[in-house]
Amino acid sequence: MSQAVVAEPQRLVRANGVHRDIYRDPDVFAAEMDRIFTRTWVYLAHESEVPENGDYLTLRIGLEPVVLVRGEDGRLRALVNRCRHRAAVVCEQPVGNAKSFRCQYHGWTYRNTGELVGVPYPERHSADVRERLGLISLPRVESYRGLIFASFAEDVPPLAEHLGPGVTGYIDRFMDQCLGLPLVAHRQAHRIAMNANWKLQVENGLDGYHAGFTHRSFFDVMQRRTGSSVRYASSLPTATSRAFRNGHCAIDPETSSRKPLIARVRTLPEATQRLDQLLAEVGEERFEDYLAGLPGAGINIGVFPNLQLIGIHIRRIEPVAVNKTVVSVRPLLVEGAPESLNWLRLRYHELFYGPAGFGQPDDFEMFDRVETGLDAAHDGWLRFERGLGEETPAGDGDADTVVGNVTDETPQRGQYRQWVALMAGQVRP
Numbered sequence: 370m371s372q373a374v375v376a377e378p379q380r381l382v383r384a385n386g387v388h389r390d391i392y393r394d395p396d397v398f399a400a401e402m403d404r405i406f407t408r409t410w411v412y413l414a415h416e417s418e419v420p421e422n423g424d425y426l427t428l429r430i431g432l433e434p435v436v437l438v439r440g441e442d443g444r445l446r447a448l449v450n451r452c453r454h455r456a457a458v459v460c461e462q463p464v465g466n467a468k469s470f471r472c473q474y475h476g477w478t479y480r481n482t483g484e485l486v487g488v489p490y491p492e493r494h495s496a497d498v499r500e501r502l503g504l505i506s507l508p509r510v511e512s513y514r515g516l517i518f519a520s521f522a523e524d525v526p527p528l529a530e531h532l533g534p535g536v537t538g539y540i541d542r543f544m545d546q547c548l549g550l551p552l553v554a555h556r557q558a559h560r561i562a563m564n565a566n567w568k569l570q571v572e573n574g575l576d577g578y579h580a581g582f583t584h585r586s587f588f589d590v591m592q593r594r595t596g597s598s599v600r601y602a603s604s605l606p607t608a609t610s611r612a613f614r615n616g617h618c619a620i621d622p623e624t625s626s627r628k629p630l631i632a633r634v635r636t637l638p639e640a641t642q643r644l645d646q647l648l649a650e651v652g653e654e655r656f657e658d659y660l661a662g663l664p665g666a667g668i669n670i671g672v673f674p675n676l677q678l679i680g681i682h683i684r685r686i687e688p689v690a691v692n693k694t695v696v697s698v699r700p701l702l703v704e705g706a707p708e709s710l711n712w713l714r715l716r717y718h719e720l721f722y723g724p725a726g727f728g729q730p731d732d733f734e735m736f737d738r739v740e741t742g743l744d745a746a747h748d749g750w751l752r753f754e755r756g757l758g759e760e761t762p763a764g765d766g767d768a769d770t771v772v773g774n775v776t777d778e779t780p781q782r783g784q785y786r787q788w789v790a791l792m793a794g795q796v797r798p
């Protein structure tokens with residue numbers, strides 16, 4: 370059955386749900402790695418992670434190992450991390466700075482721009498071996514607001530066109546979250562390996578329905594600590610979810626009030642001391658502005674297939690196998706801001722998204738429970754029907770955007786429309 374389903378992926382997706390095979394079938398997973406991850410734009414990193422010539426990161430695009438490197442010429446490249454001789458990886462460290470990469474198997478050496486410059490005992494090779502066998506360089510690497518994307522497909526549309534005005538507007542809001550000051554990626558990230566399919570995290574990061582239940586303990590603790598009623602924004606009529614073109618989406622509480630978030634900041638250990646320090650450094654006139662930007666933009670953004678912007682962090686989703694995924698969560702700091710502000714941002718981030726935080730461990734527990742439930746799913750279908758038929762056009766000139774309540778499953782339906790389109794070859798790469 371799986372080969373037939375791969376040939377007709379639309380059989381796995383209905384308007385109101387998806388079939389369990391979308392998470393469990395190895396043939397479906399293999400097709401995703403080919404038809405999605407090598408044929409569209411995939412997020413790699415933030416520009417601040419590779420600021421200097423020679424800086425590199427080792428990553429994967431689907432199952433393909435790549436090195437994202439800023440070459441000696443200052444240009445960003447994504448190089449396939451595979452020696453052209455016998456396929457050994459040429460760079461093993463996750464991060465570093467190098468002028469060249471040397472394969473430890475037979476000593477072939479490549480510049481950080483990809484050219485083959487060293488072949489031991491060259492007299493036994495053809496004269497043109499260096500010209501022919503440089504590292505494969507992905508044909509397209511572009512960035513938007515410091516977010517670097519790459520694609521194996523040469524004929525993908527320009528990145529800005531692929532993102533579209535709907536999601537770029539939200540990315541702009543996210544990147545301007547603290548007085549419009551530049552954001553830089555923290556040198557470290559939490560990396561979580563989960564025994565679950567990658568799409569569970571794709572869905573969950575843009576799920577406004579689960580917060581009041583999965584994260585109930587967080588809201589209860591915050592209510593005790595702050596002495597105020599704490600609940601998710603689902604009761605606000607203006608709180609929305611949005612599905613943009615190409616599977617991108619957002620959930621947006623659409624409230625200008627930062628008071629609940631700042632109240633949570635004040636519950637942190639040493640918060641009073643650090644806030645007093647921030648006040649002393651920036652003065653009363655700017656203190657409230659810095660404070661308002663401290664917890665982030667308050668929106669969740671999903672760029673299909675593997676990027677989410679949530680809180681103050683960048684979340685990268687990396688498929689490993691049909692039932693294995695690595696999720697990296699990298700906080701963003703405010704460049705040029707007082708140290709006390711960034712200290713508070715990190716502690717606030719850890720409160721919910723850290724390994725011992727209130728939120729992210731809850732989500733991964735739910736992924737485990739879903740995986741267990743999939744073993745016994747008698748009819749095989751999972752439902753995404755909340756708000757179905759009640760969505761409205763955005764009304765902002767973007768005909769591709771539909772809007773639902775923040776708890777509607779509008780984002781998930783949008784994600785799976787793009788999943789089908791890519792898997793069935795219905796869109797140009």
